[in-house]
């Protein structure tokens with residue numbers, strides 16, 4: 001069963017929904033509006049249900065669809081009316097939602113992650129490419145160009161109620177064929193601003209977190225006062241600062257409720273912590289200089305299988321680092337969510353850029369990612385993909 005790339009709800013076997021493509025009457029679509037968070041106007045969506053006598057692998061006859069819709073049509077998700085990419089129903093999709101306060105590095109992470117996935121894909125003989133024209137355009141314009149061509153930092157992701165529509169579109173990538181099935185990866189970037197607002201716990205357009213296969217929650221070590229102080233002369237100050245990570249985590253866990261996505265808790269901007277090695281004589285320089293530590297090496301481009309032992313080692317190291325960062329409450333909130341539900345979680349450390357940007361420009365050394373693939377490979381491995 002495949003999930004919808006926008007609402008992440010499994011597509012039902014016994015219902016298909018269709019949107020006319022010919023120009024005609026347009027009306028407000030209340031369902032799509034609720035799931036997008038801004039008004040959607042379109043033709044009327046028509047549902048076609050599986051007849052009682054049909055087999056389980058039923059799909060409607062194209063001529064029956066055309067007759068019912070009154071012209072040519074495209075398939076949409078019965079739950080949220082999102083237009084499904086071609087061949088979606090027979091493929092597998094792994095759906096990942098980004099989370100974290102503002103300026104924790106979610107958008108930069110996605111920009112860099114895609115490049116790393118492409119490199120790993122080459123080694124696994126799987127072509128990683130945008131699956132739709134919308135994703136190709138959005139990735140190029142909003143992620144790749146500003147970071148890799150203009151070598152600047154990225155704009156803050158706009159909140160869901162704003163009109164900048166394509167920043168809210170899911171990014172859909174083909175991962176090629178794995179064990180005979182076409183595989184897709186869906187990434188939903190989210191505005192930290194939306195997650196810093198606890199009123200968003202119950203809104204429909206945030207419900208996808210509960211249906212996700214993986215939630216990648218980012219935690220910015222530069223939010224920790226003692227780290228910031230020690231780094232004072234070592235790395236350039238970052239102007240954009242986000243809100244309290246604990247309250248964002250609480251909001252995300254509330255949205256997830258008793259659902260069961262895999263939760264990757266990621267210490268982002270790890271290059272900044274690595275720079276603490278150079279603070280002479282400090283406790284931090286000792287911690288960060290351990291050559292044997294998993295967080296001192298990056299095996300993530302080694303191809304299959306996903307390195308579970310290394311992953312577990314890093315998990316424990318990052319947990320104790322968070323402890324030292326006086327962020328033990330984060331670890332506890334993940335281990336014992338206030339919702340009472342148990343979450344399958346793992347801790348990670350990544351640096352998308354490899355070095356701190358200077359002002360609004362990238363560091364002159366360029367981009368050298370560290371352990372970016374780990375969280376996504378872990379989620380993929382839970383689903384038997386690229387293992």
Ligand SMILES: Nc1nc2c(ncn2[C@@H]2O[C@H](COP(=O)(O)OP(=O)(O)OP(=O)(O)O)[C@@H](O)[C@H]2O)c(=O)[nH]1
Nearest residue numbers: 103104105106107108153156157192269352353356
């Ligand atoms: N040192 C360092 N800084 C980073 C890294 N990744 C991101 N940053 C910094 O963090 C800032 C914010 O990154 P974004 O990816 O835009 O943050 P975001 O989480 O998408 O923020 P919102 O869209 O507001 O939710 C960037 O402008 C960079 O200055 C990294 O790997 N290392």
Ligand SMILES: [Mg+2]
Nearest residue numbers: 106107156157
């Ligand atoms: Mg962003």
Ligand SMILES: [Zn+2]
Nearest residue numbers: 004007077080
């Ligand atoms: Zn949907």
